[in-house]
Every structure is written in C-alpha cells, then in structure tokens.
Amino acid sequence: MAILHTVNKSPFDKNSLERAIGCAKDGSAVLLIEDGVYGALKGASSSSMVEDAMKTVKVYALSEDVSARGVNERVMDGIELVDYAGFVKLAADHSQVQSWL
C-alpha cells in the first residue's frame, strides 16, 4: 500500500513540500496541514510544482487549516479538502504515515 505524506510547513518558508513530493512514489498521497496548506494555493510560486505532482500523487489539504487561514477560495483545482475524520481515514487507508516537519 502507498504512503501518506503529511506536510505542515509553508512552501514559502521551508522546502518540506518539495522534499515530500520528491519522495512520494506514484499512487501515494500528500496531505497538507497547518501552514502546509499554503502549498495548495493557485497562482503561487509553488503551484506548478504541486500541479506536476498531482499527475502521479493525490494531494489533499486539511479543511480546518485552510479555513483558519481564509484561503478556501484560493485552493487549486484537483486538491481535495478533508476534515480530521478524513485525515484519520487517509492514515488508516495508507500503509504508513510519513510526517515532513
């Protein structure tokens, strides 16, 4: 089974997202949480990297953290929002969880 990678740092602050995407094999998933949800923004310097990644990797963002930052309207197409129950389900449905801190 594939790995769930969680990223909690903004791509404008740290390179965690870039590293996670670099290590994420085809069919695995990336979940953006905390400041990591800034990686879900469209029209940002990180957007093309994430769009490329979405060709082979499913990208999710934690809805609570997206809402807390007021960026719901700016989330790029193709990124699925999940709540904490969804986070738990993703963790259960993947073979392991790798946290990129």
Add this chain to the structure above:
Amino acid sequence: MKFAIQINEGPYTHEASDSAYMFTKAVIEGGHEVTRVFFYHDGVNNGTRLTTPPQDDRHVVNRWAELAKENDLDLVLCVAAAQRRGIADADESKRNGKDADNIQEGFRISGLGQLIEAGIQADRLVVFGD
C-alpha cells in the same frame, strides 16, 4: 485500527499540539484505538500542570489530561527530554534532588523504549511537530 501519536513540539508554539489533539480525538471518534501518545523533545512541555494560559485561550495541557481521563489514554513524557526542560514527577524530582515536581495528572514520565514499543504495537505512528 491502533494508532500511536508522537508530539515533538510544545504547546502554544505553532500548531502541532493542537493538530495532534484534534487528530487523536478524531481517531477515537472514528472507533479506532490510541495505544499511546508520546511527547518528545519540546513536546514534554505539554505535560506541566503549572501552565496558566489566559482565561479566553484554550488550555492545551488540561485538554490533553481531560481527553486522557475520558478515554483512558497513555500520555508519556520522554524522561531525558523532561529532565532537560525541568518537567518532573515526584520520583524524578526526588531522584534529582529538586524541591518540587510539576507533572500534570494524567501524564507519566518514561523512557524512549515506550516510543519504540508504541511504534511496534500500533498499526500507524503519526508524528506531529516542528
């Protein structure tokens, strides 16, 4: 499914302790089991009962203790990390010749073996931190 949680960040720092709390709650509500919550590095600061946030702010320490009491959770502080940061229970305080202890009820201090054991016994280990 069995989940173990690791927290490497103190309360009121960024968001890790809050995220871990929300995730732990969701794990329980989802009908899963939380085998252990292990507080490592600055995460041990989540376990001092001297924490006194403003009244209109969430009380991160009490919130963990209450969740643990309601669901019989095992909240473990890493002993080496706790010693470095001045977090002690009565035994640790006495052993190190200190005049007080400050651990919050519901937490316990133990070694890194508890994290390894949690990783082995749980189906998933999820890490929150800085």
